[in-house]
Amino acid sequence: MRTTASASESPDTTSLKNQVNESVIEITDLSKSFGQQEVLKKISIKLYKGENLVVLGKSGTGKSVLIKCIVRLLESDEGTINVLGESVTTLNGKELNMLRQKIGFLFQSGALYDSMTVRQNLEFPLRRIKSELTDQEIDEKIIEVMENVGLSDTLDKMPSQLSGGMRKRLSLARTVVVNPQIMLYDEPTTGLDPVTSDEISQLILDVQKKYKTSSIIITHDIKCALKTANRIIMLSDGGVYKEGSVDEFENSSDPLIKSFFN
Amino acid sequence: MEKTKSTTRIRSIATQQSTKLSEKTLSKKVEASVFLTNVADVFLFVARVIKETFSRGFEFKEFSRQCFHIGYKSFGLIAITGTIMGLVLTIQSRPVLVDFGAVTMLPSMVAISIVREMGPVITALICAGKIGSGMGAELGSMKVTEQIDAMEVSSINPIRFLVVTRVLAATLMIPLLILYADTLGILGSWAGANIKGDVSFVLFFSQAFGHLEFIDFIPAFIKSFFFGAVIGLVGCYKGYNAGRGTESVGVAANSAVVLASLLVIIVDMIAVQITDMI
Numbered sequence: 001m002r003t004t005a006s007a008s009e010s011p012d013t014t015s016l017k018n019q020v021n022e023s024v025i026e027i028t029d030l031s032k033s034f035g036q037q038e039v040l041k042k043i044s045i046k047l048y049k050g051e052n053l054v055v056l057g058k059s060g061t062g063k064s065v066l067i068k069c070i071v072r073l074l075e076s077d078e079g080t081i082n083v084l085g086e087s088v089t090t091l092n093g094k095e096l097n098m099l100r101q102k103i104g105f106l107f108q109s110g111a112l113y114d115s116m117t118v119r120q121n122l123e124f125p126l127r128r129i130k131s132e133l134t135d136q137e138i139d140e141k142i143i144e145v146m147e148n149v150g151l152s153d154t155l156d157k158m159p160s161q162l163s164g165g166m167r168k169r170l171s172l173a174r175t176v177v178v179n180p181q182i183m184l185y186d187e188p189t190t191g192l193d194p195v196t197s198d199e200i201s202q203l204i205l206d207v208q209k210k211y212k213t214s215s216i217i218i219t220h221d222i223k224c225a226l227k228t229a230n231r232i233i234m235l236s237d238g239g240v241y242k243e244g245s246v247d248e249f250e251n252s253s254d255p256l257i258k259s260f261f262n
Numbered sequence: 263m264e265k266t267k268s269t270t271r272i273r274s275i276a277t278q279q280s281t282k283l284s285e286k287t288l289s290k291k292v293e294a295s296v297f298l299t300n301v302a303d304v305f306l307f308v309a310r311v312i313k314e315t316f317s318r319g320f321e322f323k324e325f326s327r328q329c330f331h332i333g334y335k336s337f338g339l340i341a342i343t344g345t346i347m348g349l350v351l352t353i354q355s356r357p358v359l360v361d362f363g364a365v366t367m368l369p370s371m372v373a374i375s376i377v378r379e380m381g382p383v384i385t386a387l388i389c390a391g392k393i394g395s396g397m398g399a400e401l402g403s404m405k406v407t408e409q410i411d412a413m414e415v416s417s418i419n420p421i422r423f424l425v426v427t428r429v430l431a432a433t434l435m436i437p438l439l440i441l442y443a444d445t446l447g448i449l450g451s452w453a454g455a456n457i458k459g460d461v462s463f464v465l466f467f468s469q470a471f472g473h474l475e476f477i478d479f480i481p482a483f484i485k486s487f488f489f490g491a492v493i494g495l496v497g498c499y500k501g502y503n504a505g506r507g508t509e510s511v512g513v514a515a516n517s518a519v520v521l522a523s524l525l526v527i528i529v530d531m532i533a534v535q536i537t538d539m540i
Binding site for chain 1: 400407408409411412414415416417418419
């Protein structure tokens with residue numbers, strides 16, 4: 001069922017392939033335009049359960065638009081988007097909210113609520129989505145997630161008091177605190193130094209392993225892509241330019257792909 | 263030959279003129295369509311706010327926080343402007359009333375002016391500046407930094423959390439601020455009356471309230487709720503619908519103040535007409 005594979009797949013990828021063939025996101029012939037500008041042209045993509053799918057491409061190729069269409073922050077013009085078996089484009093408000101609770105979205109800017117403390121940033125979605133949890137359970141959950149991202153000593157700080165890397169970690173913590181099944185990362189390492197970028201990439205892998213998430217990672221950062229990807233898709237001119245494994249991309253002689261990987 | 267040339271020239275001029283005319287018509291049509299879309303957008307926004315106000319899951323904590331910000335944090339500004347309003351009104355009116363031998367009417371005249379018109383309108387205009395711009399800028403920057411999108415994808419209703427709480431807080435707090443401004447305005451008026459004269463506190467207030475009736479107070483109090491709602495709605499609408507760049511935060515704040523101030527004056531005019539008919 002998987003369209004791509006390579007002879008030298010990593011053990012992780014092989015086990016993943018055996019583990020799942022079931023798609024959690026299935027996008028078919030998706031098109032999206034802004035006025036006269038056609039950003040996505042009949043794109044079809046699948047995300048399989050448990051995998052990290054990296055989407056590469058130059059700026060303006062519609063990578064962020066693609067994941068915003070998945071959570072219906074942007075309405076698509078044509079095509080179908082099935083997430084966890086539900087057609088996103090036809091859901092009503094209540095059904096869409098139920099589905100969104102199963103999806104985590106890490107924004108490029110972090111999108112932290114800057115009028116709230118770090119703790120309140122985590123409590124805010126948790127209290128509303130997991131309303132059955134007691135105060136003690138919420139505290140335990142927050143401490144557990146913050147320890148996982150290495151920020152347990154910043155709970156009472158304001159987001160403005162944190163560095164760029166810490167803000168990204170906090171944003172990731174806020175996203176995973178509600179246990180999403182699918183993660184959508186919009187350029188998670190943009191604007192970070194190489195060391196912090198590597199830490200964030202490692203966190204993405206940790207999240208995949210610990211929370212058993214399936215993820216789409218939009219990035220320009222090749223190091224992040226190589227570290228986190230089970231599969232890569234490259235977009236160009238609003239369409240899928242190439243889809244394949246990490247090895248296939250690394251060994252490709254295509255000039256556009258080479259320009260990214262070299 | 264000559265005739266054919268002139269005919270061609272006339273045709274060409276006619277075509278140019280017709281093209282210009284159709285371009286003008288088209289641009290007018292586009293403008294009209296944009297205007298109508300904006301009006302529809304405002305109505306849809308207001309309808310959504312009303313619907314969310316009466317739906318389950320009211321954000322009481324955020325509402326209390328907004329009441330604190332809008333009400334308590336405006337006390338200082340409203341106290342200063344309210345007091346000065348009463349003081350200045352008294353100082354300016356006194357010489358004219360002295361000329362007519364009607365200085366004893368000063369407390370009641372000032373009290374009626376403040377309670378009926380000056381207090382509500384001036385306080386509402388100050389709130390349009392302080393609260394309207396604050397809401398426009400805050401929600402605008404939340405939009406620019408994708409915080410509103412983050413709420414939406416977390417299945418948290420941003421209209422219920424951000425807009426309903428702010429609009430309700432403004433609707434409830436601005437009438438209270440107006441009452442506060444009215445009280446301090448009359449106190450300021452007493453201080454103003456004592457600059458050139460000597461009036462006791464009790465005498466001044468008995469004269470001031472002796473001529474005040476419920477018909478002076480009730481319409482002014484009712485219209486102050488509308489002022490609050492208008493300021494809250496305009497501030498939130500402008501911020502919530504801000505563009506994507508940082509410049510749009512400034513634009514949202516600025517247009518919120520301008521539109522809220524204008525609407526306060528229009529609402530006041532309508533309220534005065536209705537009161538007059540009653």
